[in-house]
Amino acid sequence: MDLLFKVYPNLNVEEVATETYLQERSILSARNDDVATLNELGISHFPGEVHEYLAADKAIEDDQPIENRGNSISNENMQALNPPSLPPFKLQLKVGCPIMLLRNLQPRDGLCNGTRLMVIQFATRVIEAKILNGSHAENYVFIPRITLQPSVSETPFQMARRQFPYVGIDLRNHVFSHGQLYVALSRCTSSNRISVLLGNEDDDKTTNVVYPEVLL
Structure with a gap:
């Protein structure tokens, strides 16, 4: 909680989150x-009333006989899963809170993976939001419900780094991959505006992961 309010001071105060x-x-x-x-x-600390969206999960069983489909995994088990590339089964939001896209919806309109938006209002099947970053900032858009599948493999991609004036870094669990710590620390415009949360046993130190072979 200390890190949250260090980066987002007065988050629970009305009209602060502009x-x-x-x-x-x-x-x-x-x-x-x-x-x-x-x-x-x-x-939970953001002001306003919570709006909840529940996902509709289904198993993809093309390799199963038709008569056996739907029996391999229960809805309860699927709802308990939390793949890294999917939103949670129970998505709780509030008007004015920030959200981020996890897929490319309409790149020409600025709706790309990683686009940050602010929630404007809710509907049954769409969320109205305002784009916060990029060349399409200030535009109002509608985010529909779409079918998503978790990524099954890593693919090459071009890197784009976005910098923030204020950044908090949660390192209670250490980084586990090459470059993670560097990328996290480099996403702020000033070292004076970075807040780092370490585990109780870390004694002001954290682990960095570097693969020398990729630096050659």
Whole structure:
């Protein structure tokens, strides 16, 4: 909680979370479960009424005989899964809170993987939001419900780094991959505006992961 309010001061106060306020701040973490915990904590302190969306899960069983489809995994088991590239089964949001796209929807309109938006209002099947970053900032868009599948393999991609004036880094669990710590620390415009949360046993130190062979 200390890290949350260090990066997002007065988050629970009405009308504090303006577009500029949200554009300038971000918290990074090495693990998805830590991100989920921070998201839950943040939305609980964000002012306003919670709106909840429940996902519709189904198993893809093309390799199963028709008569056996639907029997291999229960809805309860699927709902308990939390693949890293999918939103949670129970998505809780509030008007004015920040959200981020996990897929490319309409790149020409600025709706790309990683686009940050602010929720404007809710409907049954869409969310109206305002784009916060990029050349399409300030545009109002509608985010529909779509069918998503978790990524099954890593693919090459071009890297783009976005910098934030205020960054919090959750390192209670250490980074586990080459370059993670560097990328996290480099996403702020000033070292004076970085807040780092370490585990109780770390004694002001954290682990960095470097593969020398990739530096050659």
